[in-house]
Amino acid sequence: xxxxxxxxxxxxxxxxxxxxxxxxxxxxxxxxxxxxxxxxxxxxxxxxxxxxxxxxxxxxxxxxxxxxxxxxxxxxxxxxxxxxxxxxxxxxxxxxxxxxxxxxxxxxxxxxxxxxxxxxxxxxxxxxxxxxxxxxxxxxxxxxxxxxxxxxxxxxxxxxxxxxxxxxxxxxxxxxxxxxxxxxxxxxxxxxxxxxxxxxxxxxxxxxxxxxxxxxxxxxxxxxxxxxxxxxxxxxxxxxxxxxxxxxxxxxxxxxxxxxxxxxxxxxxxxxxxxxxxxxxxxxxxxxxxxxxxxxxxxxxxxxxxxxxxxxxxxxxxxxxxxxxxxxxxxxxxxxxxxxxxxxxxx
Amino acid sequence: xxxxxxxxxxxxxxxxxxxxxxxxxxxxxxxxxxxxxxxxxxxxxxxxxxxxxxxxxxxxxxxxxxxxxxxxxxxxxxxxxxxxxxxxxxxxxxxxxxxxxxxxxxxxxxxxxxxxxxxxxxxxxxxxxxxxxxxxxxxxxxxxxxxxxxxxxxxxxxxxxxxxxxxxxxxxxxxxxxxxxxxxxxxxxxxxxxxxxxxxxxxxxxxxxxxxxxxxxxxxxxxxxxxxxxxxxxxxxxxxxxxxxxxxxxxxxxxx
Numbered sequence: 264x265x266x267x268x269x270x271x272x273x274x275x276x277x278x279x280x281x282x283x284x285x286x287x288x289x290x291x292x293x294x295x296x297x298x299x300x301x302x303x304x305x306x307x308x309x310x311x312x313x314x315x316x317x318x319x320x321x322x323x324x325x326x327x328x329x330x331x332x333x334x335x336x337x338x339x340x341x342x343x344x345x346x347x348x349x350x351x352x353x354x355x356x357x358x359x360x361x362x363x364x365x366x367x368x369x370x371x372x373x374x375x376x377x378x379x380x381x382x383x384x385x386x387x388x389x390x391x392x393x394x395x396x397x398x399x400x401x402x403x404x405x406x407x408x409x410x411x412x413x414x415x416x417x418x419x420x421x422x423x424x425x426x427x428x429x430x431x432x433x434x435x436x437x438x439x440x441x442x443x444x445x446x447x448x449x450x451x452x453x454x455x456x457x458x459x460x461x462x463x464x465x466x467x468x469x470x471x472x473x474x475x476x477x478x479x480x481x482x483x484x485x486x487x488x489x490x491x492x493x494x495x496x497x498x499x500x501x502x503x504x505x506x507x508x509x510x511x512x513x514x515x516x517x518x519x520x521x522x523x524x525x526x527x528x529x530x531x532x533x534x535x536x537x538x539x540x541x542x543x544x545x546x547x548x549x550x551x552x553x554x555x556x557x558x559x560x561x562x563x564x565x566x567x568x569x570x571x572x573x574x575x576x577x578x579x580x581x582x583x584x585x586x587x588x589x590x591x592x593x594x595x596x597x598x599x600x601x602x603x604x605x606x607x608x609x610x
Numbered sequence: 611x612x613x614x615x616x617x618x619x620x621x622x623x624x625x626x627x628x629x630x631x632x633x634x635x636x637x638x639x640x641x642x643x644x645x646x647x648x649x650x651x652x653x654x655x656x657x658x659x660x661x662x663x664x665x666x667x668x669x670x671x672x673x674x675x676x677x678x679x680x681x682x683x684x685x686x687x688x689x690x691x692x693x694x695x696x697x698x699x700x701x702x703x704x705x706x707x708x709x710x711x712x713x714x715x716x717x718x719x720x721x722x723x724x725x726x727x728x729x730x731x732x733x734x735x736x737x738x739x740x741x742x743x744x745x746x747x748x749x750x751x752x753x754x755x756x757x758x759x760x761x762x763x764x765x766x767x768x769x770x771x772x773x774x775x776x777x778x779x780x781x782x783x784x785x786x787x788x789x790x791x792x793x794x795x796x797x798x799x800x801x802x803x804x805x806x807x808x809x810x811x812x813x814x815x816x817x818x819x820x821x822x823x824x825x826x827x828x829x830x831x832x833x834x835x836x837x838x839x840x841x842x843x844x845x846x847x848x849x850x851x852x853x854x855x856x857x858x859x860x861x862x863x864x865x866x
Contacts, residue, residue, distance in 0.1 A: 296671035
């Protein structure tokens with residue numbers, strides 16, 4: 264829980280990882296390229312006081328994760344969203360057993376989501392059933408640009424992906440987190456395109472699709488789909504730290520999201536260990552749309568509470584103490600949220 | 611008296627860089643020279659045998675390989691067309707597909723030959739998608755610039771003649787329209803899709819809002835990519851030129 268100016272916020276970090284990118288786990292040059300890319304994101308977008316050294320960035324381990332994520336008691340709950348990356352790392356990037364054990368040791372503070380990949384075929388379906396039972400899965404993280412043998416990506420609309428989504432529905436795995444990446448066959452078209460999310464959201468209305476990184480670098484495509492599909496959410500992983508280096512860009516991201524999809528479908532995430540949640544929560548609570556951006560309404564305290572934790576708590580059935588809750592919102596399910604605030608005149 | 615011959619030794623680095631300045635990152639809608647993506651240019655020899663070697667670099671190892679291919683192959687074409695240039699080598703450094711792309715380009719394999727089963731037809735549709743987005747963003751910038759001067763303006767009725775002539779945002783829109791073959795006369799409506807379709811009158815505000823989300827996306831990506839390049843390659847900020855004045859609407863306040 265975070266307290267500021269007499270307001271109390273229940274905080275869920277909806278996207279964390281326990282990764283191992285140390286050289287001994289790197290399968291090839293791509294393992295190094297991948298973590299170096301993350302580290303450049305980290306260095307480029309972090310305040311100096313929050314910037315880590317390269318060595319400590321490669322692996323944190325469970326003890327440090329608990330300290331980093333839950334420091335000062337600000338974050339109430341965090342959700343693992345692992346990436347497999349088996350073609351880049353011998354034991355994968357996300358450390359399944361280590362993270363799962365940590366979640367078992369701290370069930371009030373951690374939820375472990377696992378992943379699946381439709382290219383694992385029938386065996387993978389069996390494995391998903393096993394994992395769902397053993398890990399009590401409420402959600403999965405899907406990385407459509409993961410490499411797999413000759414393949415460098417898949418789509419949610421692939422027939423086998425539908426089989427997996429049907430099993431998710433059957434097993435009560437309701438939260439489907441999706442991360443788009445740069446490689447997918449065919450390369451003819453834009454790999455970041457989120458049109459396949461549109462299809463599955465229509466075909467699986469009882470599942471929730473959380474598009475991580477709010478679709479960046481295709482924020483506009485994401486907003487357009489999410490405004491029409493009430494079961495599509497946006498995760499703020501990677502978008503959050505712009506609050507420091509590029510606050511006006513962050514204001515526009517938030518302004519667009521609140522306009523197109525509304526305050527009930529946006530989830531706070533640090534993307535730990537890319538960044539740590541403490542400073543992001545503190546900045547977000549203090550953040551306001553700049554006054555000269557009159558096309559966007561100011562962000563309200565209730566909106567901050569929803570984004571920081573209440574929305575994710577609803578998706579994951581987390582127990583929110585009575586005094587930290589808000590009355591149920593009464594929002595339109597689709598379409599732009601605040602057309603009255605659509606002052607076109609300024610940016 | 612000897613004939614005045616063109617100076618065959620004059621394949622300058624400057625000429626090569628000028629040619630590279632015609633190559634655009636389709637996603638960010640800016641020349642690769644302005645973005646700092648040109649790492650080095652070397653010209654060896656003269657006359658028909660001038661050998662040019664260009665190295666390109668991108669903000670991350672995992673920038674999309676299809677966009678990387680477009681820029682690298684466009685760079686190869688542009689440099690090859692410089693008078694006096696003989697052999698051309700364009701290489702992409704430090705990318706997850708560097709080896710594949712550099713080998714494919716050197717062997718003249720083309721997009722399909724380079725990417726094999728991952729390439730189905732061509733990258734024309736990808737290029738067209740981002741040409742459309744570049745127009746949408748330019749349209750929004752031009753209209754918003756006008757709205758700042760006159761908030762009461764009727765955006766649905768706007769024609770090109772209503773936009774302030776000579777303004778960078780107006781000129782940029784006209785250039786994007788020319789690329790798409792859209793009419794350029796003063797009576798032509800401003801708010802149009804890339805195929806010339808106009809939104810319904812009462813849908814104009816919504817149309818502009820949607821265009822705004824495209825513009826924010828393009829500009830935000832451009833700023834982030836520029837920043838990441840300088841993080842990845844210290845000193846590369848010296849090779850970047852500021853984002854042009856025809857897109858001033860996202861004031862860039864960058865803190866370290």
